[in-house]
Amino acid sequence: MAEMSTLCTFLFSLLLFASHPLILPTAADGRWQLLQKSIGISSMHMQLLKNDRVVMYDRTDFGPSTLPLASGKCHNDPTNTAVQVDCTAHSVEYDVLSNKFRALTVQSNVWCSSGAVMPDGKLVQTGGFSDGELRVRVFSPCESCDWHETPNGLAAKRWYATNHVLPDGRQIVVGGREQFNYEFVPKNIAADTFKLHFLSETNERGVENNLYPFVFLNVDGNLFIFANNRAILLDYVNNKVVKTYPKIPGGEPRSYPSTGSAVLLPLKNLTAATIQAEVLVCGGAPKGSFVQALQGKFVKALNTCARISITDPKPKWVLETMPLARVMGDMVLLPNGKVLVINGARSGSAGWDLGRDPVLNPVLYMPDNEIESRFKILNPTKIPRMYHSTAVLLRDGRVLVGGSNPHAYYNFTGVLYPTELSLEAFYPGYLDAKFNNLRPTIVAPKSMSGIRYNKKLKIKVVITGCLYLETTKLWHPGNQRMRLK
Numbered sequence: 464m465a466e467m468s469t470l471c472t473f474l475f476s477l478l479l480f481a482s483h484p485l486i487l488p489t490a491a492d493g494r495w496q497l498l499q500k501s502i503g504i505s506s507m508h509m510q511l512l513k514n515d516r517v518v519m520y521d522r523t524d525f526g527p528s529t530l531p532l533a534s535g536k537c538h539n540d541p542t543n544t545a546v547q548v549d550c551t552a553h554s555v556e557y558d559v560l561s562n563k564f565r566a567l568t569v570q571s572n573v574w575c576s577s578g579a580v581m582p583d584g585k586l587v588q589t590g591g592f593s594d595g596e597l598r599v600r601v602f603s604p605c606e607s608c609d610w611h612e613t614p615n616g617l618a619a620k621r622w623y624a625t626n627h628v629l630p631d632g633r634q635i636v637v638g639g640r641e642q643f644n645y646e647f648v649p650k651n652i653a654a655d656t657f658k659l660h661f662l663s664e665t666n667e668r669g670v671e672n673n674l675y676p677f678v679f680l681n682v683d684g685n686l687f688i689f690a691n692n693r694a695i696l697l698d699y700v701n702n703k704v705v706k707t708y709p710k711i712p713g714g715e716p717r718s719y720p721s722t723g724s725a726v727l728l729p730l731k732n733l734t735a736a737t738i739q740a741e742v743l744v745c746g747g748a749p750k751g752s753f754v755q756a757l758q759g760k761f762v763k764a765l766n767t768c769a770r771i772s773i774t775d776p777k778p779k780w781v782l783e784t785m786p787l788a789r790v791m792g793d794m795v796l797l798p799n800g801k802v803l804v805i806n807g808a809r810s811g812s813a814g815w816d817l818g819r820d821p822v823l824n825p826v827l828y829m830p831d832n833e834i835e836s837r838f839k840i841l842n843p844t845k846i847p848r849m850y851h852s853t854a855v856l857l858r859d860g861r862v863l864v865g866g867s868n869p870h871a872y873y874n875f876t877g878v879l880y881p882t883e884l885s886l887e888a889f890y891p892g893y894l895d896a897k898f899n900n901l902r903p904t905i906v907a908p909k910s911m912s913g914i915r916y917n918k919k920l921k922i923k924v925v926i927t928g929c930l931y932l933e934t935t936k937l938w939h940p941g942n943q944r945m946r947l948k
Contacts, residue, residue, distance in 0.1 A: 509866070523540065524540075524572055552568070568609050586601070634647065635647055637688060659702075662676070689742070708771065763788055764790035795862055803827060803854070826839065826840055851869070907923035
């Protein structure tokens with residue numbers, strides 16, 4: 464590195480999608496900012512797109528929202544129990560840079576639907592409730608784009624399913640209520656659906672506890688699928704289960720409505736002979752919580768996380784204790800390889816008005832620490848975010864947080880937890896002002912137009928302050944330290 468008196472400048476090369484993120488020291492507890500008091504809808508789903516816009520949506524049978532559609536646009540559904548002709552928005556596009564939003568026109572019910580971003584940057588979103596259960600919706604990132612829908616784009620009705628992008632560019636759509644199978648979008652193979660007995664085996668009669676399964680692509684190309692309290696490794700090409708994982712110790716459910724959350728932890732050894740992949744599952748509700756909540760008894764949520772190396776020949780779950788019990792939480796991978804656990808309730812279950820005791824404090828999980836020192840409680844929000852709450856990492860390192868509607872309709876008065884229309888940003892510790900002079904500013908290249916997959920890219924950054932930085936190789940073996948002078 465070149466030595467300079469007042470400026471630390473360095474040039475480094477990296478493979479796109481194989482970068483070495485700079486890790487600044489973690490500050491105390493993070494901070495919160497209210498971005499919008501109301502965006503007109505409750506953000507039950509949100510997805511960041513490549514143009515720094517976030518698409519959000521709730522459901523079309525909540526009743527009229529507070530955000531009108533453009534003149535002449537309405538959603539018509541004679542089966543809608545709230546309102547048959549609705550001329551208000553139930554989807555918005557949020558502009559991160561300007562902190563503004565605009566109404567979008569979703570044409571079918573997206574309640575508890577699923578989706579993923581395709582390699583070309585388009586958001587493909589599938590299923591939902593009522594007139595939305597067979598829909599495939601596409602949103603392209605552009606200044607004036609809106610939803611485009613295919614009425615019978617799915618082979619089976621999908622409600623509470625999970626989508627995952629595959630290496631060949633398709634999406635796989637797994638499960639859903641009373642759907643013990645999977646299919647592909649777009650359809651370009653002979654069969655429409657493929658049976659997956661694992662989903663029927665993990666289904667608890669009258670309760671389910673296996674909806675919205677956790678799905679991750681393993682390093683061998685197969686799919687890790689978790690439902691209820693256990694998982695399999697699926698060869699989706701040949702419709703064959705190639706590995707069955709043990710139950711989480713204790714056997715408590717982690718899937719909807721005993722809703723926990725999960726992440727695939729950052730890979731660190733892509734150049735090693737054997738690549739390790741680990742999955743972390745946190746929170747949930749004890750067995751029977753849903754039924755008891757319906758009867759007015761709200762059982763304390765689970766306070767454990769379970770971690771497993773899904774690539775081990777004989778994998779075992781390792782339990783860890785969280786400082787706060789949590790059901791209906793969200794988990795977000797941060798740029799420094801740590802995990803943010805946010806939103807949710809301390810007791811009850813997912814479902815209408817079935818959660819109690821909101822968890823206002825996020826928790827930071829540090830996967831590389833010793834097992835007894837991996838959790839840190841962060842500063843709390845003032846806004847409860849429970850059933851139907853969301854969180855997503857933005858490109859500037861903040862976490863966008865929204866949603867929470869525990870009610871079957873928009874309900875703002877006379878209830879424990881009113882429908883929440885606001886948007887917040889959580890600033891993790893690495894964004895604290897005391898690190899401003901240590902945060903790299905990219906000065907070259909000036910444009911992203913030359914960036915291509917698997918192509919070398921030179922990036923020049925300027926740092927106005929000097930410190931001992933740690934570089935964590937999220938995609939390569941080992942860690943290294945470098946001193947900037």
